[in-house]
Amino acid sequence: MKMKNIILGTAFALTSVFAFGQVDRSKAPVPGPAPEINIPEPIVFDLDNGMKVILSPNDKIPKVSFNLVMGSDPRLEGKKAGLSDMAGDLLMSGTTKRSKDDIDNETDFIGAYLSANSSGMYLSVLTKHMEKGLDLMTDVMKNANFPESEFERIKKQYESGLYSVKTDPSSMISNAMNKAIFSSNHPYGEVMTEATLNNIKRQDVIDFYKQQYTPAGSYLVIVGDINEAQAKKIANERFGEWEGGVPFEKDYNKGISPKGNRVIFVEKPGAVQSVISVAFPIDMIPGDENQIKLSTLNKLFGGGGFGTRLMQNLREDKAYTYGAYSSLDVDRKGSYISAEGSFRNEVSDSAIIQFLYEFNRITEEMVTAEELTLNKASMAGSFARTLESPRTIANFALNTYRNELPSDYYQTYLQKLSKVSEDDIMKMATAYITPNNLNIIVVGNKDVLESLKQFDADGNIEIFDAFGDPKVENTLKPADISKKEVFENYLMAVTQTSKMKKANKKISKVKSMKRDAVVVPNQAPMELKMTTYFMAPNKMASKMEFNGMVLQEEKFDGSKGVTKMMNQQGGFDTVELTEEEIADKNKTASIFPEYSLLCHEEDFELLGIESRDGVDMYVIKYTIGKTTTTTHYNKETSLKAYSETLEVTEEGPQSIVSIYSQFTDYKGFLFPTKTSQVVESVGMTATIKEIEFNGKVDEKMFEVE
Structure with a gap:
């Protein structure tokens, strides 16, 4: 029967072609109207302790997941930068009832997945083992005790990791970029160093956990083989009695734009390639009326695929690199645009010239209808594929409540995307991109240093260390022996x-x-x-x-x-x-x-x-x-x-x-x-x-x- 349907479908397709004439492949097909999206409404209810529960039932697979998201804003950690990361890595290290091995063994025994970090926890478990899985999850949530031995073990791992930062260009450029955009006065600009790691004590981790893990303002997202009555019963019994303080809230800078182009260099001795990032902050929060339009600009500029402007220029035309990409990061506490790639030493300056050229071009020349249509189609396809996952629906609801989005934000996404025009892209480019106020960050061999001076507004290159701080030359004292x-x-x-x-x-x-x-x-x-x-x-x-x-x-x-x-x-x-x-x-x-x-x-x-x-x-x-x-x-x-x-x-x-x-x-x-x-x-x-x-x-x- 299935083969018969395939043959009939092929016959109808051929009949259509011959009946209505040959397809004109010189013209892009005219897109039809954006389809309406029927996203099932999740079930949402509140607990007395301030937790909001979001339920997305789906009984196709006998599994259920619980995603607990804390409601606090990120904190400045100062001389103890990295504390939140370390606390997150230690959450699964033991409780007052179970050792780390007990947690691992019990999780493995029921075939569950349990993870935790500084901003929340996630459990995925077979429906028949749901109660046992929740025993483990809520034990960690309420009773983590951070054993001294595990604290020292994780600290040693971080020490090794910090040594690797000094040789890893990806870490170097990420640290420098975050410091350049947000500064040390923003949690996103803080970077763990050897000094800040040594300042972190076990008690600091315990204090952070008590402040961070609190039900008020938190979200519990439940997805899978569970109905509303079960979810309410579990939420009240397992999470309803949980107590804690109020969530932490604080506003920070939205990013600092340089006055004129700013060049930052981080040395990686002996490097044969330069890693280059061009980045700048933007004033945007999730759900902003311009976010879909700016996302479309980013997609065609360098947001993925071989047809983007950066790839066509830097890879296909100039052959400077295997890949050059751009990204748009929109966050409640700070957003930015960046473009990045790795380039041979001898073309590092030429690559920067092309980055600047493309940033200028996008603000001065109208994009073509063809490239806009292709990239919008790609974005629509990606969005449609995400709808196949029940977890996506719940996360849509989480984002809607957490970021105070319009209730129909996701239902109307494709309609809004379809309406993005060439004029909209130009307006986004001129509103958000300032080609003469960019952070140009280079990680590489010092042989390229001289060629970078032409890009700095003042001709003065800032030298950062691997952790994003101004590099201080280590002066050695004279030796007293031979x-x-x-x-x-x-x-x-x-x-x-x-x-x-x-x-x-x-x-x-x-x-x-x-x-x-x-x-x-x-x-x-x-x-x-x-x-x-x-x-x-x-x-x-x-x-x-x-x-x-x-x-x-x-x-x-x-x-x-x-x-x-x-x-x-x-x-x-x-x-x-x-x-x-x-x-x-x-x-x-x-x-x-x-x-x-x-x-x-x-x-x-x-x-x-x-x-x-x-x-x-x-x-x-x-x-x-x-x-x-x-x-x-x-x-x-x-x-x-x-x-x-x-x-x-x-x-x-x-x-x-x-x-x-x-x-x-x-x-x-x-x-x-x-x-x-x-x-x-x-x-x-x-x-x-x-x-x-x-x-x-x-x-x-x-x-x-």
Whole structure:
């Protein structure tokens, strides 16, 4: 029957074409009238404690979701910037009734999904397990207790994350843009730094939770296999007795427009590409009568797809980039427009010229009927697809109440969109876009710095750090010992000797070493096994395994070296070391790299003494081949605190930050039990399980085939 319908439908279509003539494909089809949208009215009721409940029943799937949204405005956090994010990440860390493991295990057992952040909670659960799921959700909502151990664990994760910010251009440009648009006097312009993280205490998290999680002004959005009577019963029984203070409310600046174009630069050493953002604030709130028109302008300007003006210019015509996009962010507390892309160093200034050209052009030339029609059709299609989800209907209701939108805002969306004209786009462009008052933000190599001066109104480029603050050059104090003594003091500390002669003797007795460690990526719940080998005088090997499967392997026998890495086909990509790389490898081939480097004094330098978090550290820098390493040694203990490594590769620079902690005695030698590493934006922690000295090590481990 289905095939018959398809054949008949095809026949009718062909009949229509031949009966009424050939279609003229040189002209765009004339759009018909915008369809009326029949959006089911959600069921809305209030609880006595100030919570508004929005229900969208749908019994097609035996599941139900509960989305709890807090009613408070964002708060300024000042010297504790990042507190709300940290509190949100800790909400699921335990309650007075359940540990974190209990919550995770009970959630998994019923096949539910439960998440929480600083602004609310979300539960999705099978209808038959709804009561159990609500037990977990309301327990976290009312009884989160933020265990000290979890607080310290999350804080360590944030520390690693902050190191990754210094090498992640996306984070850098986001921080700089938010600071430029909103300033530090707005919650959207606040950025967590090492200093603000250290200021956050567990009690601060508890206080934030008590202030933020309150029923007054909050919204509970229920979607799925549940009727009105059930929803009212659950809302009153589970949430009706919940008590708390009034929601926090505050007005902030709507964004700060620069006087003339403003150029901000953030350095990413060795970068082969510049990430460029052109951004500026706009005076608009959700539901503004101009929002649909301005959204249409953004869509055709650079809001997605290959047909936008930015993509056609910067990618298709100029071939400067793989993609250039624009976005319109409309928020109750601050809105803005931005355009962004990544560009080769040599065309960074040319790309900015084209960005400025397009911003000027949109304010001066009328858009064509064709591009407007195509983009409006794309927007209408996207909107129609969202209506397929029951959750969308509930979220429409949430937005309507929270942002005080007209009751028919979404029902009339397509009608309003269909009426947007070329004249409307020009009016939006001239009203909201000021091509000579833009923030031009560039993250990249300092080699492009000089070429950026032409775009600043005063010719003065502002230099920001990775966290969006004006960069302060770190002045180092002169060192009070020599560079050789820094290494010698470190080696005496790790060998637990008082003289270098004794340290030399102790290290020389190590003929072989095997070290087993467990590596846990921050982003994935998995354990990798890392085994490293050393055999005197200069043989080294390592391998990384997962469930007994070798993922990566390195071998160096003193005269040859090779790296093997598993590829997507299950085989291995093999790279042999060059003569230069072999010579470089020999400079650090030892159980302690510093021991070998002492024989190559010309390769390292002592920069001075730097104070970090009140601790004085000697800073040593050495460049071997294409890799530059800067290492900090605690002045008091002589132990290594952390290092930053920058390796220049064909794909661009790769940054690795290593933090060393918990130095432990392993048969007379001190090694850091924990090493937290951030490779670009990927964090991981390696924990030593065992170190064996002078045991039996098969020499085949070092053989290069």
